[in-house]
Amino acid sequence: MLKEGESVLGLHITQQGIKIAELKKSAAAIELTAAETISLLTEATKDEGFFIEPKYEAAALTGFLKSRGISSKKAVFVLDSPHIVTRLIRLPFISKDDMRYTLENEVNQYADFKNKEKIIDFSRIEEISEEGVKKVNVLFAAVLKKTIDYFIALAEIANLELLGVECGNLAVIRALNEVNLKSEVLAPVMLIIINMHDAQLCVLKGNRLRFVHDIKIETEKISGPGKEDFINKLIIAIRLALNYYEMSGLGGENILKIVVNSNVEAAKDMDKELTSRLLGLSIEKASPLGRLRIDNNKFSEEKLRSISITHAEVIGAALKAEDPQTYPLGLNLISPEKRKSMRLKKELPVYAAFLGVLLLCYLAAxxxxxxxxxSLKKDLSKINQQLEDTEVSLDKFISELSIQDITEDKLREGAFLIAKIDASRPFLWSELIAEIMNSVQDEVWLSAINADVRGDIITVQGYALSEKLIFDYVNILSNYRHFESVNLVSSQTQGAFLRFLIKCKLKK
Incomplete structure (x- = not known):
């Protein structure tokens, strides 16, 4: 689901242009921030009425978003028939693998999909018992893989995060959820979705789909002399669907309410036309903006009326980003494998940057x-040199005493120097430490040197790149004249290094 302040785009690509709706989530509600249609004046090659050159649509889309200052990166695309098949089917209670196999065979019955690479997603709507046999109603959608590849390529070119590809009728149902279609209402409701070239009749109980039926019908006839023929054909289809649902095992209940959603301007008043002809039924106009907060300073009343007709699908598609996990109609036509690869592709630069920073920190350390x-070796070298200079001074003084008369002044000077050296006896430990540090070879690092004066024990801790380097260092220390014994106490792997502990015993 969206975080507060995040926004999402609903997009629908048609031959007339790209429909766009932007929704933004605030603390109190989801707000409609933009709703437009971009004209496409390109020479893009079309395959059966569908664009197959995503670079043209991506250029038009990114140009529009930039000109309007829209920074949304999350997007959900809408897809309508004939490029998608959406059906509700009743199957025996079988495993998901068997269910997918059955649905693939079902889709192969359609000429446009037979023996072609396709993507199928499905959802178990509800379990039922039919004549004592446990069955399940399954909602499924199928689309050709090349169509999904088109959307993926378009999103990558436009630098969008593709959340999914949505079925047009399911997008409308989502937009009307808890507005015209209440989840707590158990009475069945028929939703009529009028598109440019077809009408979809859906029966819902609460927010669960119970029946889906498509009829081919051209809405362009409404504005001409064929208006009555169009309405009569639609009414016949409605009555047949009502009778079938009420008399069959699908529902066995009377439908008393119809919600009409028109996605085309020509059929904007179809709810009024049906009210005068379908007596005894409650006819209601769909309100796809009902879930949204609207800033009346941004949109005029006329603009909102137009948006509610032309942009219901993209509004519902954008609301997909707000689907709770329990929402029963949440299909996604981006395959799970593709979603995973897209997510990894998106996260890879983040992981690479993190590893780069980690490596830099390691190198700096x-x-x-x-x-x-x-620096420590240098300081210890200076201390060692001072000790050597002190020994030389003593040797020189003794030598001078052997060849000169021993006078009272010389004796006093000698006593003073001896007392000074005796007072600095602790420098012997500095000499030992200096010797230990100077004995360290390359690729060996010391972390601690501890001395137990009472026990004449020195412990040396550090790290090395191999066991051989540790053994060599032990041998070097063993040759030091002040040590009686040198033993390797422990050696453990720690990351890329070996951590060691050496114990040295001083001669008494």
């Missing part, structure tokens, strides 16, 4: 550690 070790 290694450089700092190396500099500290070098």
């Amino acid at each position: 290694w450089v700092i550690f190396s500099i500290n070790i070098w």
Whole structure:
């Protein structure tokens, strides 16, 4: 679901243009922020009335979004017949794999889909018992894979995050959910969706689909002399659907309410036409804007009336981003494998950047550690040199005593120097530490040196890249004249290194 402040686009590509609706989520509601139709004046090649050159549509779409300052990246596309098949079918209670196999055979009965690579998604709507046999109503949709590939390519070119491809009739149902179609109402309702070239008759009980039927009908005839023929044909189809549902095992209930949603301007008043002809039935005009908050400063009353007719599908598609997990009609025609690969493709740069930062941090730590070790070695070298200079001064003084008369002043000077050296006896530990540090070879790092004066024990801790380097370092320390014994206490793997502990015992 959308986070507060996020927005999403509903998009429907037709031969007349691209319908766009942008919805934005706030703390209190979902707001309609834009609704337009982009004209497409291109020479794009068409395949059976469908665009197959996504670069043209992507260019028109990105240009429009940029000109309007729309920064939304999430998008849901709508797809209508004949490019998609949406059906409700009753099947025995079988496994999902067997159900998918059965649905593929069902779709192969349509000439446009037979023996072609396609994508199918389905949802179990409800379980029922028919003559003691457990069955399930299954809603499914099928589309050719090349059609989905087109939407994926278009989204990539336009730099959009494709959330899904939605069926047109399911998008309208979503827009009307909890407005004209109440989930708590158990009485069946017929929803009539009038498109440019067909009409879809859907029966819902609550927000669950119980019956779907399509009829081929041209709405362009409404504005001409064929208006009465169009209305009569629609009424005949409605009566047949009502009778079939009420008399068959599908429902066995009377339908008393009809909701009319027209997606074309010519049929905007069809609810009034049906009210005068279908007596005894409650006819209601659909309100696809009912779930949205509208800023009246952005949209005029005439504009909103037009949007409610022409943009119901894209509004419902955008609302897909708000589907709860329990919503029963949430099909997605992007295959699970493709959704996973798209998500990985999107997240890969983030992971790469994180690993790059992690590597830089590791290198920086290694450089700092190396500099500290070098600085410590340098300081210990200076201490060692001072100790050597002190020993030389003592040797020189003793030598001078052996060849010169021992005077009272010389004795006092010698006593003072001896007392000074004796007072600095702790520098012997500095000498040992310096020797330990200077013995470290490349690719070995020390982390701690601890001395137990009472027990004459020195412990050395550090890291190395191999066991051999640790053994070599133990041998080096074993040759030091002040140590009685040198033992490797432990060696453990830690990341890319070996952590070691060496114990050195001083000669008494």
